[in-house]
Amino acid sequence: MSEPFAVVADPTRRRVLDLLRTRPRTVTELVDALGVSQPTVSKHLRVLREAGVVTVRAEAQRRWYELRPEPLAAIDDWLAPYRWMWADRLDTLGRHLDTMEDDPDA
Amino acid sequence: MSEPFAVVADPTRRRVLDLLRTRPRTVTELVDALGVSQPTVSKHLRVLREAGVVTVRAEAQRRWYELRPEPLAAIDDWLAPYRWMWADRLDTLGRHLDTMEDDPDA
DNA sequence: AGTGAACATGCCGCTTTATGTATATGCGGG
DNA sequence: CCCGCATATACATAAAGCGGCATGTTCACT
Numbered sequence: 172m173s174e175p176f177a178v179v180a181d182p183t184r185r186r187v188l189d190l191l192r193t194r195p196r197t198v199t200e201l202v203d204a205l206g207v208s209q210p211t212v213s214k215h216l217r218v219l220r221e222a223g224v225v226t227v228r229a230e231a232q233r234r235w236y237e238l239r240p241e242p243l244a245a246i247d248d249w250l251a252p253y254r255w256m257w258a259d260r261l262d263t264l265g266r267h268l269d270t271m272e273d274d275p276d277a
Numbered sequence: 278m279s280e281p282f283a284v285v286a287d288p289t290r291r292r293v294l295d296l297l298r299t300r301p302r303t304v305t306e307l308v309d310a311l312g313v314s315q316p317t318v319s320k321h322l323r324v325l326r327e328a329g330v331v332t333v334r335a336e337a338q339r340r341w342y343e344l345r346p347e348p349l350a351a352i353d354d355w356l357a358p359y360r361w362m363w364a365d366r367l368d369t370l371g372r373h374l375d376t377m378e379d380d381p382d383a
Numbered sequence: 384a385g386t387g388a389a390c391a392t393g394c395c396g397c398t399t400t401a402t403g404t405a406t407a408t409g410c411g412g413g
Numbered sequence: 414c415c416c417g418c419a420t421a422t423a424c425a426t427a428a429a430g431c432g433g434c435a436t437g438t439t440c441a442c443t
Binding site for chain 3: 414415418421423424427428429431433434435437439440441442
C-alpha cells in the first residue's frame with residue numbers, strides 16, 4: 172500500500188487530498204466533509220501519512236493535516252510517456268507535437 | 278474496478294500497459310515478458326479491456342492487444358491541480374508561495 | 384477427423400482492504 | 414481533579430483482489 176498508485180486508488184483518499192489541496196484541515200473537518208466515521212478517516216490519514224502524502228502538526232488535541240504532494244510525482248512520471256497520446260483531442264492542444272511527424276495531409 | 282485509478286493500481290497491469298506502449302502484443306508475448314501464468318495475464322487483460330484501456334483484434338487464434346490510452350486522461354486530469362506543486366522542487370522550492378503570506382521575517 | 388496451439392473462464396485459496404463499533408489516550412477547561 | 418472533546422488504535426467482518434491449476438473453446442494444419 173505504500174506506493175502512491177495504491178494510495179490514490181481509493182476514492183475517499185482522493186477526496187481527502189482534494190480537500191487538503193485548499194488548506195490544512197483537522198480530522199473533524201474532514202469527517203464532516205466526507206460523511207464517513209471518524210475512525211475511517213483516521214485510518215485513511217494513516218495510509219496517506221505513511222505514504223508521505225500528508226504531514227501532521229499537533230496543536231493541543233487538534234491534528235492539522237497538510238498536503239505534501241511530492242510522492243504524487245511518481246504517478247505523473249509514470250503517466251508522462253502516455254500523455255502525448257491523448258493530447259491531440261478536441262483542439263490544437265498538442266498540435267505543436269506534429270512537427271515531429273511527416274504527415275502530408277495535415 | 279472499472280475506474281482508471283484502480284486499473285493502474287496493480288503493478289502487473291502497469292507493466293502490461295508499458296509493454297503495449299511500444300506496440301500491440303499477443304497474450305503469449307505478454308506472458309513471456311511478464312513471467313506470470315497465462316490465465317493471470319488473460320484476467321488482467323480482461324480488466325484492462327473492460328476499463329477501455331486496451332482493445333483486442335482477433336487474428337486466427339492470436340489476439341492482438343492494443344493500447345487505447347484515452348481513459349488514462351482521467352488520472353491526468355485529477356493530477357493536474359497538483360502538478361504545479363512539485364514543479365519547483367530541487368531549487369527555490371515554493372518560494373513564490375510566500376507571496377500569499379504575511380510573514381515579515383521571510 | 385484428430386491434434387495441438389492460443390486464449391478465456393471457473394473454481395479455490397490466500398491476503399489485503401475498507402468500514403463500523405467499541406475502547407484507549409491526551410489535553411484543556413471548569 | 415474530573416469531564417468532555419479530538420484523535421488514534423483494537424477488534425471483528427465482509428468484500429474484493431490476485432494468483433494458480435484445471436478445463437473449455439476455437440482455429441489452423443495435417
